[in-house]
Amino acid sequence: MLTNHYPQIRGLILDMDGVLWHDDEPIGDLPEIFSAIDRMALKVTFATNNATKSASEFLHKLADFGVKVHPEQIVTAADAALRYISEHFAPSTQIFVIGSESLREEVRKHGFLVTDEQDSTGADVVLVALDTHINYQKLARAGLLIRAGAKFIATNTDATYPTPKGLLPGAGTLVAAVAAASGKEPLVIGKPQPTLFQQAMEIMGTQPQETLCVGDRLETDILGGQNAGCLTALVLGGVSTLEQAQAWQPQPTIIARDLKSLVYD
């Protein structure tokens, strides 16, 4: 078991896409894996760069796979981005969102006004996340607004995300397009920035040296965990390959086939 090899671990920060599931296919027997984690008395948080779903949508997805968690165990790049905007901009600030309908809804719930590509009004913030309905008009509007002085914020810069079909374009693909259109680089909120990891450790009450960050992507999950001073575990079968992991410096603390083998072996 994991804690036999690493008795110092008290908490896990788990990435979700590529660790718990590929799209709608669970990776292994998740209820069984989580009861083993329970038996080891480990605290668990879930930290995701995926800004297409709200924390409560992730809660339901976990429940559908037989994993019961509390809403406060889930930290998302979208929540963290909105927290940042709330701290730096007035309520009812106009925000142009490239992102899912769910993200737009979260932005409204935080008291901001969402403008769209048809509006002629300005915006103080351009928030970019994964948008599967991206089009030229949205990119054009984002570029113009940022050139006119709007703050360019990206939930995350994951270039791709894993699906059963293979790697599909992620938020990072769109962020790169907006950066090219605007001539500006964004403020990035998600992993590998330390924000989500710090928030997760605060929730669990753990120190970095007692915390294992688990993910399938070296340049976000592993780099971010390393930046936060945590132990790190790369699970294979998602985005990063064994070859890439072996070339990564410094090495992840653990490389495992999947979450089950990380927990049991």
Ligand SMILES: [Mg+2]
């Ligand atoms: Mg992932």
